[in-house]
Amino acid sequence: MVDFNVVLAGLTDAFQLTNLLFVLAGVVLGQFVGAVPGIGPVMAMAIAIPFTFVLDPLPAIGFLVGVNKGGLVGGAVPAVLINTPGTPDAAATALDGHPLAKQGKPVKATKMALYASVTGDTFSDLVLVTVSAPLAIVALKMGPVEVFALMIFAFSIIAGLVGNSLSKGIIAAALGLLCATVGLDPEHSTPRLYFGWFELYDGLPLASVAIGMLAISEILRRLASTNGGMKSAIEIPVAQNPEDMRVRWVEYWSCRYTMLRGAVIGTILGALPGIGSTAAAFMSYASAKQTSDDPQSFGKGNLHGIAAAESANSAVVGANLIPLLTLGIPGSVGAALIISAFMIHGIQPGPLLFEQQGRLVYGLFGAMIMANFINLFVGQVGLRFWILVVRAPESVIFSSALLLCIVGVSMATGGLFGVSVMLIFAGVGYLMTAFGYSVVIFIIAFFLGPRFEISLSQTLVLLDGDVAALVNYPIAIVLLLLAIVATWWLGFRAAARQANKQPA
């Protein structure tokens, strides 16, 4: 156990002015790059890492964590305001955030996103600070078989988002899985569907597909519907009702269970490497919708929808550090970047970290908590700025967003190849939306596809292809049963609701 003196010394370090300033700088940068479509916090962290070499470890890592946390808050801004999520995990936020913004309440929508994000993040940070070591040991017990079962469970929950047409939902999911199989197969490294393009060996670039389908296709749709007149990207009533400019405490408090559930989902998925914040956001959103008394109001600007998505995707970030700090295992690309920052400072995350670098670790914890508060304050100022920005004429906003997406993706994927892929998927996304196929289902299937496939292959090897061998994996059995229950329950409830509606 770490000595209490060390804990105090670490927390004191976090409050040193230089360290606080670096965290502040990180959060500001993170919120900015998160809000600008196409760049994102991961890219910013990758560029910043070599520069942190000259810093001490705590300001360096505090800065990077600030970028990561700020990015998640910033990512919700374009999703809510112009329906173009800069990062795929913000796509869930757009589902209810944008409709609310369109009703003339952009300030309220972005504020709710900010509060939910900070709430979820703080929750997972507290879990990290208090019980990371035992939690990491539990997470270790979640092997490939359990992760496979967990993914089936996640799919069964997210299926609640399919919408009106089951067959269209299945087609969208199948297309997403098909696109996820491009590249080397995870078992024997045989290239699949690459048509001689070596750029596709590692699969379709995630950033290209996500930004193409989510952001560019929306921009295309908006550009197609313009009629030459000058109007703002979002209409904000001049004399706005002050009630619509803020989130009242009652409204925030009414979302407490939604946010708590989102934070728990985010923390669990974050502690398990490799599943990610996009799945967490959608799982939380889907379960909020399913358990709501009024599921019809989701997708039309329900505050609970925003709260569910943002609390979950932000909770993933803190929880990602649980396997990272205790075991040296990164749970996401962002966490992998933080590991490389640790390593260039000569610090090896893993079992010895708390003993050898206790002061640094608690300094980092202090910095993370401070980053959440800073996020809150910077966010309050920042969202006013962004709302001013989107008051500019639509033609200006969307053409600059298009430019930024192209620049961002070409940076993230290393050239114009990624941009071409992005534009192709923008077309695919546009057509899918036009014909009523869910782009969101496609993206989830595409994101979870590779992990799903490799978990399946690992499971088959470990079970020797024998389903009966599952008896040795009780957690997996429970999860699979839950998946069946969820499917039945969701199906049953949906059917019951339909029946209720008919007489009315």
Added chain:
Amino acid sequence: MKIGKLMTSLIAAAVILTFGAANAADWKPSGPVNLQIGFGAGGETDTLGRVIASVMKEQTGWDVIAENKPGGGGVAMFSGISKAPADGLVIGLGVNMPIMINLVLRGDKLPFDLDSFDYLATVARAQLAIIAKKDAPFDDIKGLVAHSKANGGTAVAFDAKPQELILRAIDKQESAGLKLVSTKSSAEMLQFVLGGQVMASFSAGTHIPYVEKGDLKVLASANDGRHNYAPDTLSLKEQGYNLFVDPYFYFAGPAGLPDDAKAALVAALDSAIASEKVKTVVANALATEVDNLGSDGTKKMLVDGIGGVKVLFGK
């Protein structure tokens, strides 16, 4: 007086520019040097590339810009390099194994071969180990094989093609019945070993603190030689399996670089790799030492390595 001085220095500068151009030591890039990294942001190669770029910039004053070109373990990046003009303004940092494997397996489909490049330097050789939990009932590969035979198959994790081939070769040689679990990263393998989902796995450095703490042990070095942190652990070769992989991080540019440009790049990379900063990063990120084989040594490493890979694939 002042004008006279200015004239003198201008003339001196002109003389240096005209005559110096032929001299390797005075070669200057005509624009920014693009240092391409064959992997995405956030891995070991990315860290190495970015730090070397910044040290080169410091030491030479050239404008060195690091850029990620991920795809196919460096194949996409080197495809681009092989087509780039040989003016010394584009160099690439990659890892030898994926390049050699693709040359062996589908060389006819690649837009390049070994002669498409001028080789400049290696940075380091990664140390690949086969590891197990400290309390595992075996201490070497023979013991692992015996355990697998006695228990109807033991799960072992790998995260790259050559590792899979090594395991298959051992499995075939011993009829051990190993269960080969494919994973996506060193971190995932370590997670499975610690969580008890597999009994053994490969690892390229993340295991070292666990070995120090006493949670893990090293069964074998998978390199051609032993590891610096575990000098008593035998290599696979020493344990009776004629198998090894030596993953090197190396630099190359397009073939046909002018002699002075090539010499200047080799010298610049050499002094950057020898710097304290790069040494520290290699020690921290790869848990090994810098190891620059030089221009000819790098080429020899690849030519010899292709032979080794052919043996692994049974070609």
